[in-house]
Amino acid sequence: MGPGPINADPRVSQVLASPLIGQFDPAMTAFMTQTMELYRTVFRTANDATLVVDGTSRAGIEAAIVSLIAPGDRVLVPVFGRFGGLLAEIASRAGAEVHTIDEEWGRAFDQQRVIDEIDRVHPRLVAIVHGDTATTIAQPLDQIGPACRERGVLLYTDTTASLGGNPFEMDDWCVDAASAGLQKCLAGPSGASPVSLSDRAVAVVRTRSRVEAGIRAPGDRVDGDVIRSNYLDLGQIIDYWGPRRLNHHTEATAMLYAARECARLLVLEGMDHAVARHARHGAAMAVGLQGLGLELFGDQTHRMHNVIGAVIPDDVDGEAVRGMLLSRFGIEIGTSFGPLAGRIWRVGVMGYNAREDTVLTTLAALGAVLARLGTRHRDPAAGVSAAQDWYDAHALAD
Numbered sequence: 001m002g003p004g005p006i007n008a009d010p011r012v013s014q015v016l017a018s019p020l021i022g023q024f025d026p027a028m029t030a031f032m033t034q035t036m037e038l039y040r041t042v043f044r045t046a047n048d049a050t051l052v053v054d055g056t057s058r059a060g061i062e063a064a065i066v067s068l069i070a071p072g073d074r075v076l077v078p079v080f081g082r083f084g085g086l087l088a089e090i091a092s093r094a095g096a097e098v099h100t101i102d103e104e105w106g107r108a109f110d111q112q113r114v115i116d117e118i119d120r121v122h123p124r125l126v127a128i129v130h131g132d133t134a135t136t137i138a139q140p141l142d143q144i145g146p147a148c149r150e151r152g153v154l155l156y157t158d159t160t161a162s163l164g165g166n167p168f169e170m171d172d173w174c175v176d177a178a179s180a181g182l183q184k185c186l187a188g189p190s191g192a193s194p195v196s197l198s199d200r201a202v203a204v205v206r207t208r209s210r211v212e213a214g215i216r217a218p219g220d221r222v223d224g225d226v227i228r229s230n231y232l233d234l235g236q237i238i239d240y241w242g243p244r245r246l247n248h249h250t251e252a253t254a255m256l257y258a259a260r261e262c263a264r265l266l267v268l269e270g271m272d273h274a275v276a277r278h279a280r281h282g283a284a285m286a287v288g289l290q291g292l293g294l295e296l297f298g299d300q301t302h303r304m305h306n307v308i309g310a311v312i313p314d315d316v317d318g319e320a321v322r323g324m325l326l327s328r329f330g331i332e333i334g335t336s337f338g339p340l341a342g343r344i345w346r347v348g349v350m351g352y353n354a355r356e357d358t359v360l361t362t363l364a365a366l367g368a369v370l371a372r373l374g375t376r377h378r379d380p381a382a383g384v385s386a387a388q389d390w391y392d393a394h395a396l397a398d
Protein backbone atom coordinates (compact mmCIF):
# COMPACT_ATOMS: atom_id res chain seq x y z
CA MET A 1 0.00 0.00 0.00
CA GLY A 2 2.88 2.31 -0.81
CA PRO A 3 3.31 4.73 -3.71
CA GLY A 4 4.34 1.89 -6.04
CA PRO A 5 5.33 -0.68 -6.99
CA ILE A 6 2.11 -2.37 -5.88
CA ASN A 7 0.87 -5.95 -5.85
CA ALA A 8 0.23 -6.98 -9.42
CA ASP A 9 -3.23 -8.20 -10.33
CA PRO A 10 -2.92 -12.03 -10.21
CA ARG A 11 -4.24 -12.17 -13.76
CA VAL A 12 -1.25 -10.06 -14.84
CA SER A 13 1.23 -12.19 -12.86
CA GLN A 14 -0.19 -15.27 -14.52
CA VAL A 15 0.45 -14.13 -18.09
CA LEU A 16 4.13 -13.63 -17.27
CA ALA A 17 4.43 -17.42 -17.28
CA SER A 18 2.89 -17.85 -20.74
CA PRO A 19 5.01 -19.69 -23.33
CA LEU A 20 7.64 -17.50 -24.96
CA ILE A 21 7.46 -17.11 -28.72
CA GLY A 22 9.65 -15.51 -31.35
CA GLN A 23 9.36 -11.82 -32.01
CA PHE A 24 8.15 -12.24 -35.60
CA ASP A 25 5.77 -15.09 -34.82
CA PRO A 26 2.40 -13.97 -36.21
CA ALA A 27 0.92 -14.51 -32.75
CA MET A 28 3.50 -12.17 -31.28
CA THR A 29 3.04 -9.44 -33.88
CA ALA A 30 -0.72 -9.76 -33.40
CA PHE A 31 -0.22 -9.27 -29.65
CA MET A 32 1.83 -6.17 -30.36
CA THR A 33 -0.88 -4.76 -32.62
CA GLN A 34 -3.55 -5.51 -30.00
CA THR A 35 -1.41 -3.89 -27.31
CA MET A 36 -1.13 -0.71 -29.37
CA GLU A 37 -4.90 -0.59 -29.78
CA LEU A 38 -5.52 -1.24 -26.07
CA TYR A 39 -3.17 1.55 -25.01
CA ARG A 40 -4.90 3.97 -27.37
CA THR A 41 -7.96 3.43 -25.21
CA VAL A 42 -5.97 3.76 -21.99
CA PHE A 43 -4.29 7.03 -23.07
CA ARG A 44 -7.53 8.23 -24.74
CA THR A 45 -5.86 8.88 -28.02
CA ALA A 46 -6.10 8.03 -31.69
CA ASN A 47 -2.29 8.23 -32.03
CA ASP A 48 -0.88 5.63 -34.40
CA ALA A 49 2.42 5.72 -32.53
CA THR A 50 1.19 4.12 -29.32
CA LEU A 51 3.48 1.32 -28.19
CA VAL A 52 5.53 -0.09 -25.34
CA VAL A 53 9.17 0.73 -24.65
CA ASP A 54 11.06 -2.10 -22.92
CA GLY A 55 12.39 -0.95 -19.56
CA THR A 56 10.88 0.71 -16.50
CA SER A 57 8.93 3.95 -16.69
CA ARG A 58 12.16 5.89 -16.83
CA ALA A 59 12.95 4.23 -20.17
CA GLY A 60 9.75 5.69 -21.61
CA ILE A 61 10.53 9.12 -20.17
CA GLU A 62 14.03 9.06 -21.56
CA ALA A 63 12.92 7.71 -24.94
CA ALA A 64 10.42 10.56 -25.32
CA ILE A 65 12.80 13.30 -24.26
CA VAL A 66 15.91 12.08 -26.06
CA SER A 67 13.95 11.42 -29.25
CA LEU A 68 12.17 14.78 -29.28
CA ILE A 69 14.93 17.19 -28.43
CA ALA A 70 18.25 17.83 -30.06
CA PRO A 71 21.24 19.35 -28.29
CA GLY A 72 20.68 23.08 -27.89
CA ASP A 73 16.87 22.86 -27.97
CA ARG A 74 15.16 24.86 -25.29
CA VAL A 75 13.05 22.86 -22.86
CA LEU A 76 10.79 24.20 -20.12
CA VAL A 77 10.32 21.95 -17.10
CA PRO A 78 7.85 23.11 -14.45
CA VAL A 79 8.92 21.23 -11.30
CA PHE A 80 6.48 20.46 -8.48
CA GLY A 81 8.09 17.33 -7.06
CA ARG A 82 10.85 14.81 -7.40
CA PHE A 83 10.02 13.59 -10.86
CA GLY A 84 10.06 17.07 -12.39
CA GLY A 85 13.67 17.17 -11.30
CA LEU A 86 14.21 13.90 -13.15
CA LEU A 87 12.73 15.34 -16.37
CA ALA A 88 15.04 18.35 -16.09
CA GLU A 89 18.05 16.08 -15.53
CA ILE A 90 17.25 13.84 -18.50
CA ALA A 91 16.66 16.86 -20.76
CA SER A 92 19.93 18.39 -19.69
CA ARG A 93 21.84 15.14 -20.32
CA ALA A 94 20.27 15.16 -23.80
CA GLY A 95 21.96 18.51 -24.34
CA ALA A 96 18.89 20.70 -24.00
CA GLU A 97 18.96 24.24 -22.71
CA VAL A 98 16.76 23.57 -19.71
CA HIS A 99 14.62 26.21 -18.03
CA THR A 100 12.83 25.25 -14.83
CA ILE A 101 10.19 26.92 -12.73
CA ASP A 102 9.34 25.60 -9.29
CA GLU A 103 6.18 25.16 -7.31
CA GLU A 104 6.15 24.32 -3.63
CA TRP A 105 5.92 20.54 -3.03
CA GLY A 106 2.30 19.73 -2.25
CA ARG A 107 0.82 22.19 -4.73
CA ALA A 108 0.06 22.14 -8.47
CA PHE A 109 1.03 24.94 -10.85
CA ASP A 110 -1.52 27.53 -11.79
CA GLN A 111 -1.72 26.74 -15.52
CA GLN A 112 -1.57 30.40 -16.52
CA ARG A 113 1.79 30.71 -14.78
CA VAL A 114 3.17 27.92 -16.96
CA ILE A 115 1.67 29.50 -20.10
CA ASP A 116 3.21 32.87 -19.22
CA GLU A 117 6.56 31.15 -18.81
CA ILE A 118 6.16 29.48 -22.22
CA ASP A 119 5.65 32.94 -23.72
CA ARG A 120 8.78 34.22 -21.97
CA VAL A 121 11.10 31.28 -22.72
CA HIS A 122 9.76 30.08 -26.13
CA PRO A 123 10.75 26.46 -25.58
CA ARG A 124 10.59 23.75 -28.23
CA LEU A 125 9.25 21.31 -25.64
CA VAL A 126 7.46 21.56 -22.31
CA ALA A 127 8.13 18.50 -20.13
CA ILE A 128 5.94 18.17 -17.08
CA VAL A 129 4.87 15.41 -14.73
CA HIS A 130 1.15 14.66 -14.67
CA GLY A 131 1.01 13.02 -11.24
CA ASP A 132 4.01 13.17 -8.94
CA THR A 133 3.96 10.33 -6.40
CA ALA A 134 6.58 12.15 -4.33
CA THR A 135 4.06 14.87 -3.43
CA THR A 136 0.74 13.09 -4.28
CA ILE A 137 -0.25 16.01 -6.52
CA ALA A 138 -1.78 15.83 -10.02
CA GLN A 139 -1.06 18.73 -12.37
CA PRO A 140 -3.96 20.00 -14.52
CA LEU A 141 -2.93 20.08 -18.18
CA ASP A 142 -6.14 20.94 -20.01
CA GLN A 143 -5.11 24.58 -20.60
CA ILE A 144 -1.36 24.07 -20.89
CA GLY A 145 -1.84 21.57 -23.74
CA PRO A 146 -3.93 23.79 -26.03
CA ALA A 147 -1.64 26.75 -25.24
CA CYS A 148 1.36 24.68 -26.35
CA ARG A 149 -0.39 23.62 -29.54
CA GLU A 150 -1.34 27.20 -30.47
CA ARG A 151 2.29 28.20 -30.08
CA GLY A 152 3.80 25.23 -31.93
CA VAL A 153 5.43 23.95 -28.74
CA LEU A 154 5.50 20.21 -28.02
CA LEU A 155 4.10 18.94 -24.72
CA TYR A 156 5.45 15.80 -23.04
CA THR A 157 4.02 14.46 -19.79
CA ASP A 158 4.98 11.64 -17.43
CA THR A 159 1.78 9.81 -16.49
CA THR A 160 3.51 6.89 -14.74
CA ALA A 161 1.81 7.48 -11.42
CA SER A 162 -1.53 8.79 -12.63
CA LEU A 163 -2.61 6.85 -15.73
CA GLY A 164 -5.56 4.54 -15.13
CA GLY A 165 -6.45 6.06 -11.77
CA ASN A 166 -7.02 9.72 -12.64
CA PRO A 167 -8.60 11.43 -15.64
CA PHE A 168 -6.13 11.70 -18.52
CA GLU A 169 -7.22 12.88 -21.96
CA MET A 170 -4.25 12.74 -24.29
CA ASP A 171 -6.01 14.05 -27.40
CA ASP A 172 -8.46 16.45 -25.76
CA TRP A 173 -5.67 18.07 -23.77
CA CYS A 174 -3.38 18.29 -26.85
CA VAL A 175 -0.59 16.26 -25.27
CA ASP A 176 2.07 15.32 -27.86
CA ALA A 177 3.93 12.66 -25.93
CA ALA A 178 3.10 10.69 -22.82
CA SER A 179 4.71 7.77 -21.08
CA ALA A 180 3.76 5.49 -18.22
CA GLY A 181 4.73 2.35 -16.33
CA LEU A 182 2.85 -0.73 -15.21
CA GLN A 183 3.56 -0.73 -11.47
CA LYS A 184 1.11 1.95 -10.33
CA CYS A 185 -2.57 2.14 -11.33
CA LEU A 186 -2.01 -0.32 -14.20
CA ALA A 187 -1.65 -3.16 -11.68
CA GLY A 188 1.40 -4.81 -13.20
CA PRO A 189 5.09 -5.36 -12.53
CA SER A 190 7.67 -2.69 -13.32
CA GLY A 191 9.60 -3.22 -16.53
CA ALA A 192 7.53 -1.95 -19.46
CA SER A 193 6.70 1.61 -20.40
CA PRO A 194 3.66 2.39 -22.56
CA VAL A 195 4.33 5.47 -24.70
CA SER A 196 2.17 7.44 -27.10
CA LEU A 197 3.23 10.14 -29.57
CA SER A 198 1.06 12.50 -31.57
CA ASP A 199 1.60 12.81 -35.31
CA ARG A 200 3.31 16.14 -34.64
CA ALA A 201 5.74 14.46 -32.27
CA VAL A 202 6.33 11.63 -34.74
CA ALA A 203 7.15 14.17 -37.44
CA VAL A 204 9.84 15.65 -35.19
CA VAL A 205 11.23 12.22 -34.36
CA ARG A 206 11.31 11.38 -38.08
CA THR A 207 13.56 14.32 -38.84
CA ARG A 208 16.03 13.01 -36.28
CA SER A 209 15.88 9.24 -36.73
CA ARG A 210 17.38 8.86 -40.17
CA VAL A 211 19.23 5.70 -39.35
CA GLU A 212 17.22 2.66 -40.31
CA ALA A 213 17.57 -0.02 -37.68
CA GLY A 214 20.86 -1.82 -37.90
CA ILE A 215 21.80 -0.75 -41.41
CA ARG A 216 24.26 2.01 -40.59
CA ALA A 217 27.76 0.75 -41.34
CA PRO A 218 30.45 1.16 -38.69
CA GLY A 219 32.32 4.38 -39.30
CA ASP A 220 29.37 6.10 -40.98
CA ARG A 221 29.12 9.66 -39.84
CA VAL A 222 26.47 10.16 -37.17
CA ASP A 223 24.44 13.17 -38.22
CA GLY A 224 24.71 16.05 -35.78
CA ASP A 225 20.98 16.00 -35.13
CA VAL A 226 20.57 12.24 -34.86
CA ILE A 227 18.83 10.86 -31.75
CA ARG A 228 21.56 10.31 -29.16
CA SER A 229 20.43 6.85 -28.13
CA ASN A 230 20.04 3.73 -30.15
CA TYR A 231 17.98 1.70 -27.67
CA LEU A 232 15.60 4.59 -26.95
CA ASP A 233 15.35 5.92 -30.52
CA LEU A 234 11.59 6.16 -30.89
CA GLY A 235 11.91 6.38 -34.67
CA GLN A 236 13.39 2.89 -34.75
CA ILE A 237 10.97 1.65 -32.09
CA ILE A 238 8.01 2.95 -34.13
CA ASP A 239 9.35 1.13 -37.19
CA TYR A 240 9.65 -2.03 -35.12
CA TRP A 241 6.07 -1.82 -33.81
CA GLY A 242 4.61 -0.52 -37.06
CA PRO A 243 3.68 -2.46 -40.19
CA ARG A 244 7.29 -2.61 -41.39
CA ARG A 245 8.39 -4.62 -38.31
CA LEU A 246 11.98 -3.51 -38.78
CA ASN A 247 14.13 -5.34 -36.30
CA HIS A 248 15.46 -3.17 -33.49
CA HIS A 249 15.73 -4.85 -30.07
CA THR A 250 14.27 -8.26 -29.18
CA GLU A 251 10.87 -7.53 -27.74
CA ALA A 252 10.69 -8.47 -24.04
CA THR A 253 8.05 -11.12 -24.61
CA ALA A 254 6.92 -11.75 -21.03
CA MET A 255 6.70 -8.02 -20.31
CA LEU A 256 4.69 -7.53 -23.48
CA TYR A 257 2.22 -10.13 -22.20
CA ALA A 258 2.03 -8.23 -18.91
CA ALA A 259 1.61 -4.82 -20.57
CA ARG A 260 -1.12 -6.19 -22.80
CA GLU A 261 -2.93 -7.80 -19.86
CA CYS A 262 -2.77 -4.60 -17.76
CA ALA A 263 -4.41 -2.62 -20.55
CA ARG A 264 -6.87 -5.41 -21.35
CA LEU A 265 -8.11 -5.48 -17.76
CA LEU A 266 -8.47 -1.69 -17.64
CA VAL A 267 -10.34 -1.56 -20.93
CA LEU A 268 -12.56 -4.43 -19.79
CA GLU A 269 -13.38 -2.53 -16.61
CA GLY A 270 -13.82 0.73 -18.54
CA MET A 271 -11.49 3.69 -18.07
CA ASP A 272 -14.15 5.82 -16.38
CA HIS A 273 -14.93 3.02 -13.98
CA ALA A 274 -11.27 2.48 -13.14
CA VAL A 275 -10.80 6.19 -12.44
CA ALA A 276 -13.95 6.25 -10.28
CA ARG A 277 -12.74 3.18 -8.37
CA HIS A 278 -9.45 4.89 -7.54
CA ALA A 279 -11.31 8.07 -6.54
CA ARG A 280 -13.62 6.07 -4.28
CA HIS A 281 -11.01 4.08 -2.39
CA GLY A 282 -8.59 6.99 -2.28
CA ALA A 283 -11.28 9.13 -0.66
CA ALA A 284 -12.08 6.41 1.89
CA MET A 285 -8.38 6.10 2.75
CA ALA A 286 -8.07 9.87 3.17
CA VAL A 287 -11.09 9.92 5.50
CA GLY A 288 -9.69 6.99 7.47
CA LEU A 289 -6.27 8.63 7.90
CA GLN A 290 -7.98 11.75 9.18
CA GLY A 291 -10.06 9.56 11.46
CA LEU A 292 -6.77 8.45 13.02
CA GLY A 293 -6.06 12.10 13.76
CA LEU A 294 -3.52 12.46 10.96
CA GLU A 295 -3.22 15.63 8.93
CA LEU A 296 -3.32 15.10 5.17
CA PHE A 297 -0.42 16.51 3.19
CA GLY A 298 -0.76 18.78 0.18
CA ASP A 299 -3.51 20.62 -1.65
CA GLN A 300 -6.31 18.07 -1.49
CA THR A 301 -8.15 19.65 -4.43
CA HIS A 302 -5.24 18.55 -6.64
CA ARG A 303 -4.44 15.26 -4.93
CA MET A 304 -4.07 12.20 -7.14
CA HIS A 305 -6.81 9.69 -6.43
CA ASN A 306 -4.34 6.91 -5.83
CA VAL A 307 -1.83 8.19 -3.30
CA ILE A 308 -2.48 10.00 -0.07
CA GLY A 309 0.11 11.86 1.98
CA ALA A 310 -0.23 12.00 5.76
CA VAL A 311 1.96 14.18 7.96
CA ILE A 312 3.91 11.99 10.40
CA PRO A 313 2.80 13.04 13.91
CA ASP A 314 5.51 14.20 16.30
CA ASP A 315 4.87 11.53 18.92
CA VAL A 316 6.02 8.65 16.72
CA ASP A 317 9.08 7.64 14.74
CA GLY A 318 7.79 7.39 11.17
CA GLU A 319 10.26 4.66 10.19
CA ALA A 320 9.40 2.57 13.26
CA VAL A 321 5.73 2.74 12.28
CA ARG A 322 6.52 1.67 8.71
CA GLY A 323 8.75 -1.10 10.03
CA MET A 324 6.11 -2.53 12.36
CA LEU A 325 3.40 -2.32 9.69
CA LEU A 326 5.58 -4.38 7.39
CA SER A 327 7.03 -6.89 9.84
CA ARG A 328 3.86 -7.60 11.84
CA PHE A 329 1.09 -6.95 9.32
CA GLY A 330 2.80 -7.48 5.99
CA ILE A 331 1.70 -4.03 4.82
CA GLU A 332 4.08 -1.61 3.16
CA ILE A 333 3.52 2.15 3.09
CA GLY A 334 6.00 4.75 1.85
CA THR A 335 7.82 7.75 3.17
CA SER A 336 8.91 10.45 0.72
CA PHE A 337 11.93 12.12 -0.80
CA GLY A 338 13.94 15.32 -0.47
CA PRO A 339 12.19 17.99 1.58
CA LEU A 340 9.43 15.52 2.50
CA ALA A 341 11.69 12.63 3.63
CA GLY A 342 10.66 11.66 7.15
CA ARG A 343 7.90 14.30 7.14
CA ILE A 344 5.08 12.40 5.45
CA TRP A 345 3.92 8.87 4.87
CA ARG A 346 2.52 8.07 1.47
CA VAL A 347 -0.24 5.52 1.33
CA GLY A 348 -1.10 4.10 -2.07
CA VAL A 349 -4.51 2.91 -3.15
CA MET A 350 -3.82 1.84 -6.69
CA GLY A 351 -4.32 -0.80 -9.29
CA TYR A 352 -5.16 -4.17 -7.79
CA ASN A 353 -4.89 -2.62 -4.31
CA ALA A 354 -7.63 -0.03 -4.88
CA ARG A 355 -10.21 -2.06 -2.96
CA GLU A 356 -12.31 -1.73 0.17
CA ASP A 357 -10.68 -4.65 1.98
CA THR A 358 -7.15 -3.32 1.47
CA VAL A 359 -8.16 0.17 2.62
CA LEU A 360 -9.86 -1.09 5.79
CA THR A 361 -7.11 -3.58 6.64
CA THR A 362 -4.41 -0.94 6.23
CA LEU A 363 -6.28 1.53 8.45
CA ALA A 364 -6.90 -1.13 11.11
CA ALA A 365 -3.22 -2.09 11.14
CA LEU A 366 -2.00 1.51 11.15
CA GLY A 367 -4.34 2.33 14.04
CA ALA A 368 -2.96 -0.60 16.04
CA VAL A 369 0.66 0.39 15.33
CA LEU A 370 0.08 4.05 16.19
CA ALA A 371 -1.59 3.08 19.46
CA ARG A 372 1.37 0.86 20.30
CA LEU A 373 4.22 3.15 19.29
CA GLY A 374 2.73 6.61 19.84
CA THR A 375 2.67 8.43 23.16
CA ARG A 376 -0.55 10.30 22.37
CA HIS A 377 -3.73 8.50 23.36
CA ARG A 378 -5.47 7.27 20.22
CA ASP A 379 -8.38 5.00 19.53
CA PRO A 380 -6.81 2.32 17.30
CA ALA A 381 -10.13 1.70 15.52
CA ALA A 382 -10.92 5.37 14.77
CA GLY A 383 -9.50 5.22 11.25
CA VAL A 384 -11.12 2.02 10.14
CA SER A 385 -14.44 3.20 11.66
CA ALA A 386 -14.32 6.50 9.81
CA ALA A 387 -13.63 4.70 6.53
CA GLN A 388 -16.44 2.20 7.15
CA ASP A 389 -18.81 5.10 7.81
CA TRP A 390 -17.68 6.66 4.56
CA TYR A 391 -18.27 3.46 2.62
CA ASP A 392 -21.71 3.09 4.24
CA ALA A 393 -22.62 6.62 3.24
CA HIS A 394 -21.34 6.08 -0.31
CA ALA A 395 -22.76 2.64 -1.02
CA LEU A 396 -22.65 1.63 -4.68
CA ALA A 397 -25.84 0.54 -6.38
CA ASP A 398 -25.78 -3.22 -7.01
Ligand SMILES: *Cc1c(COP(=O)(O)O)cnc(C)c1O
Nearest residue numbers: 056057058083131133160161181
Ligand atom coordinates in the same frame (compact mmCIF):
# COMPACT_ATOMS: atom_id res chain seq x y z
C1 LIG B 1 6.88 5.96 -9.85
C2 LIG B 1 7.20 6.97 -10.86
C3 LIG B 1 8.19 6.73 -11.84
C4 LIG B 1 8.95 5.44 -11.78
O1 LIG B 1 9.91 5.23 -12.76
P1 LIG B 1 10.56 3.78 -12.85
O2 LIG B 1 11.58 3.90 -13.89
O3 LIG B 1 9.48 2.82 -13.21
O4 LIG B 1 11.12 3.49 -11.50
C5 LIG B 1 8.39 7.69 -12.81
N1 LIG B 1 7.68 8.84 -12.81
C6 LIG B 1 6.75 9.10 -11.86
C7 LIG B 1 5.99 10.37 -11.90
C8 LIG B 1 6.50 8.18 -10.86
O5 LIG B 1 5.59 8.43 -9.92
